[in-house]
Amino acid sequence: MTGTFVIAQGGGPTAVINQTLAGAALEVRKRHPDARVLGALHGVRGIRDGNYVDLGQLSEAQLRLVGNTPGAALGSTRDKPDEAYCKLILNGLQKAGADAFIYIGGNDTAGTQQILSEAAGGSIAMVHAPKTIDNDLAENDHTPGFISAAEFVAGAFLSIDLDFRALPGIYVGIVMGRHAGFLTAASAAWRQDETSGPHLVYVPERAFDITRFIDDIRTTYDRYGRCVVAVSEGISTADGKALVETLVPPERLERDQHGNIKLSGSDLTSVLEKALADHLPGKRARVDAFGFLLRGNIGTISQTDAREAFEAGAFAVEVASEGSGSVALQYDESTFMRKVALADVAGKTRLMPDNFLHPQENRLSETGLAYFKRLTPPKFRVAPPFL
Amino acid sequence: MTGTFVIAQGGGPTAVINQTLAGAALEVRKRHPDARVLGALHGVRGIRDGNYVDLGQLSEAQLRLVGNTPGAALGSTRDKPDEAYCKLILNGLQKAGADAFIYIGGNDTAGTQQILSEAAGGSIAMVHAPKTIDNDLAENDHTPGFISAAEFVAGAFLSIDLDFRALPGIYVGIVMGRHAGFLTAASAAWRQDETSGPHLVYVPERAFDITRFIDDIRTTYDRYGRCVVAVSEGISTADGKALVETLVPPERLERDQHGNIKLSGSDLTSVLEKALADHLPGKRARVDAFGFLLRGNIGTISQTDAREAFEAGAFAVEVASEGSGSVALQYDESTFMRKVALADVAGKTRLMPDNFLHPQENRLSETGLAYFKRLTPPKFRVAPPFL
Structure with a gap:
């Protein structure tokens, strides 16, 4: 891809959601050196309203510092878009020339991506990267943010x-x-x-x-x-x-x-x-x-959590090259990342x-x-x- | 001194009050290799009731592990002894053969030591070692427990x-x-x-x-x-x-x-x-x-705080060899320990x-x-x- 990646963050901030942002931005830089990476401010609101930061302007060291910072650097949102709102988002993504949209968040975020992927009909890869301290995402052994x-x-x-x-x-x-x-x-x-x-x-x-x-x-x-x-x-x-x-x-x-x-x-x-x-x-x-x-307590960031969150962002870029989907952290003697269907995560709550x-x-x-x-x-x- | 040191902890536990305990116990071992070191359980209650642990039984490594553990390892108390209660404590100290009593705590603890030192008339050294997250002890620049x-x-x-x-x-x-x-x-x-x-x-x-x-x-x-x-x-x-x-x-x-x-x-x-x-x-x-x-949060123990708390315990043993008094952490380009009068700390609250x-x-x-x-x-x- 030589085009444009849009990244956004949704739901409650965590200690490591910015690692996922940094992981995705740096992976785009590695795989697609000519691609643009835009960070949408306050989740899908930023896409609807055309508010972006150009993450391509940041050095690797700056992006890694963003990764080490708790909270959601791009700002977040609690908006749960309906179909009409999703249409505005899709327009926004098209206007930005997006080839892929990576949305980092929980099951509501995956739900938004599911609606968007259906509306986009394959023209833009809609990828969900997992994040929640609640650890309640289907298909996941555990979620970035939980361990910290x-x-x-x-x-x-x-x-x-x-x-x-x-x-x-x-x-x-x-x-x-x-x-x-x-x-x-x-x-x-x-x-x-x-x-x-x-x-x-x-x-x-x-x-x-x-x-x-x-x-x-x-x-x-x-x-x-x-x-x-x-x-x-x-x-x-x-x-x-x-x-x-x-x-x-x-x-x-x-x-x-x-x-x-x-x-x-x-x-x-x-x-x-x-x-x-x-x-x-x-x-x-x-x-x-x-x-x-x-x-998002800065005093108790787990290094395992930070690493996995970073890798989830990088893997989201890999998923995007194959189309829409959700990144899942699964476990079989060790933790690994796998692409799963958005529908398998969207709106579902995994209980203990x-x-x-x-x-x-x-x-x-x-x-x-x-x-x-x-x-x-x-x-x-x-x-x-x-x- | 070849006799007996009694150590106790009073008031709210902190992240480093056990460092002061360890610092005192290890300093006695260094200065007075033949002395006994008794830890009274639940502050002055343990002295009143004759409940002690023999800290002489613990290795240096074990005492250092106690020091690294938050909470008050000997147990604490909120008792504010009046004169009658202090008489029972003094009896208890005499029965234990105490030559010095080091009581780690805040201004109420210093107050107990002041009553005890007057009642003992110099027969037992009553030393207060400072501790409080409130940082409100007179004569102190800051107090062990506060920084963490x-x-x-x-x-x-x-x-x-x-x-x-x-x-x-x-x-x-x-x-x-x-x-x-x-x-x-x-x-x-x-x-x-x-x-x-x-x-x-x-x-x-x-x-x-x-x-x-x-x-x-x-x-x-x-x-x-x-x-x-x-x-x-x-x-x-x-x-x-x-x-x-x-x-x-x-x-x-x-x-x-x-x-x-x-x-x-x-x-x-x-x-x-x-x-x-x-x-x-x-x-x-x-x-x-x-x-x-x-x-007393184990995740945010300050190394400076831990070191100062340990040193305050060690300094309390030095103070004991000269009689009763209170250990104060003072500051003049760097933090240092000084002996001050119990009356200057007892029951006083230092505000900002x-x-x-x-x-x-x-x-x-x-x-x-x-x-x-x-x-x-x-x-x-x-x-x-x-x-």
């Missing part, structure tokens, strides 16, 4: 368990994840032994029951003198309603512009604080929502496999733990406790 | 600013600190330039006004298309009341066992979320309380100097910024923004 966020969570729970060993109490950490519990489950990856936290893990894949939750905590506290708990923001009751929805009066529930209940607000924190104060009175209890701290969770108790199974230990092998050695 | 926590905060705000550059909105991060704003102010240490966050910093040293807060955010948002804000949990209105106290109905306010308003709960988060939703409607806004994540803050605006002055940049020099390089 998972290491933040694993390190936080290891640290907090040491803190609560010293000053006993109950700690509940709320972790991002509306539908998939991978990131919350990663809290257990660096547990030292059976006595250490997180002692309990609650994920959206299992119906949440507040009575059971309190009982679990009471039992653990009685056994270990403390209890450290990881909870997904998306925990839902058996009828499929988000926990906050069942416990907060409707007029007080916060919603976003799409009408989704705002899980990142303080409602869930308050609800859990109140439940602990009411049912386990007199015990020191703290509930922290990790919020945005785990996403049932066998990742203990059949009765609110914790991981050996299978689940092995998965997280493979992705985030222990990074720190700590002393055996005196207590 | 400050780097967590600086890195988090750098990362969140990049995130909100990509997906614009308002972000408020609430940082620990009831009286002193050092840790919140450290959020600005790694700002890239005038356009980057945190754009606004609110600390307990300045009266907080919610109307001014909203106006500041509106102005910043209009100028930069986003606004990243650092707020101390201890922000108070002009009459000295904690903000939550003025905005939450008294019957809903959470209090700890000492009757102090619980700042670490979700009340402040809710209050600020509501203020943003009411006064800046339609804007994407997120409020995160950093909670315990910044304290007034000239650390801009006289009119809610941000740091050049003087303030220079202090934080000295303690936490930039650790990461990021790419100049496209946006």
Whole structure:
């Protein structure tokens, strides 16, 4: 190809989404030295509105520095284009003279690429490069961005368990994840032994029951003198309603512009604080929502994650030369990249496999733990406790 | 000395309080090879109740591993002993045959040592070794534990600013600190330039006004298309009341066992979320309380902090050979340790100097910024923004 590559970023920023941008831009330079590489600002909005930066102006060193920077350097968007919007994007791509469009993001991003690839009828290669801290993309063993966020969570729970060993109490950490519990489950990856936290893990894949939750905590506290708990923001009751929805009066529930209940607000924190104060009175209890701290944190970028994200960008350029498709990170003794159909990823949510969770108790199974230990092998050695 | 050293840890755990323990234990071994070193479990409680571990049983390598582990390995306590309790402690120390007691902690810990040193009348050297993420000890330029926590905060705000550059909105991060704003102010240490966050910093040293807060955010948002804000949990209105106290109905306010308003709960988060939703409607806004994540986080241990904490423990042993006192970290072109009187540290809270803050605006002055940049020099390089 001697033509034009357009690259954009969609959805929530991560620690390594810019590695994918750098990987794609540098791979174009290597394979197609004469091609233009345009970065669209704020995802498909930039294409619709004709806002680009010319990535060809940047040296390799500059692009590598962009890669090492967390956040989404081109800006991102939460827009989920419908067919009419997609027509505007397609016009924009044609106006830019695009031969290929690489869109880095999650399953909504893959969905946009699917609509676009159908509309373009093969005239422009529409490629999806994976990115999400939620780790919830179909066809993928894991996704770029997840490992760095998972290491933040694993390190936080290891640290907090040491803190609560010293000053006993109950700690509940709320972790991002509306539908998939991978990131919350990663809290257990660096547990030292059976006595250490997180002692309990609650994920959206299992119906949440507040009575059971309190009982679990009471039992653990009685056994270990403390209890450290990881909870997904998306925990839902058996009828499929988000926990906050069942416990907060409707007029007080916060919603976003799409009408989704705002899980990142303080409602869930308050609800859990109140439940602990009411049912386990007199015990020191703290509930922290990790919020945005785990996403794109510059202090915990995994080198594996950074490398894989870079390679996913480079592989997207390879995919583009064969037409539209999605890059998937798969695993068979080692991680490798494969082209899969956009339709196999678009709009689909991959949940944690049932066998990742203990059949009765609110914790991981050996299978689940092995998965997280493979992705985030222990990074720190700590002393055996005196207590 | 050929006798017995007792060491204990008090107050909140940090990333490096165990370095001070290791530094003290290893210095005793070096200076007084025949002396016993006992670690009291859960601070002065362990002395009162006769619960010790014999640190003499650990190899140097084991002690160094303890040093590298966050949390308080001996366990900690929030007990603030009165004279009667101090009598029990003194009995305990005498029963253990102690010649010196090194107590690692903040200003309450120094206060306990002051009472004990008066009660002991010189028979046992009572030494305070400094520790607190709040950085609020009198006589100290900075305190062991602060730099690691400050780097967590600086890195988090750098990362969140990049995130909100990509997906614009308002972000408020609430940082620990009831009286002193050092840790919140450290959020600005790694700002890239005038356009980057945190754009606004609110600390307990300045009266907080919610109307001014909203106006500041509106102005910043209009100028930069986003606004990243650092707020101390201890922000108070002009009459000295904690903000939550003025905005939450008294019957809903959470209090700890000492009757102090619980700042670490979700009340402040809710209050600020509501203020943003009411006064800046339609804007994407997120409020995160950093909670315990910044304290003792294994992922962000500063090597400078670790070294200074170790040296503070070693210096405490040197101080003990001359009698009671407190170890202070002072600064004159470089950091050095000095013995100061317990009375000069005990129960005193050091606030941020007034000239650390801009006289009119809610941000740091050049003087303030220079202090934080000295303690936490930039650790990461990021790419100049496209946006």
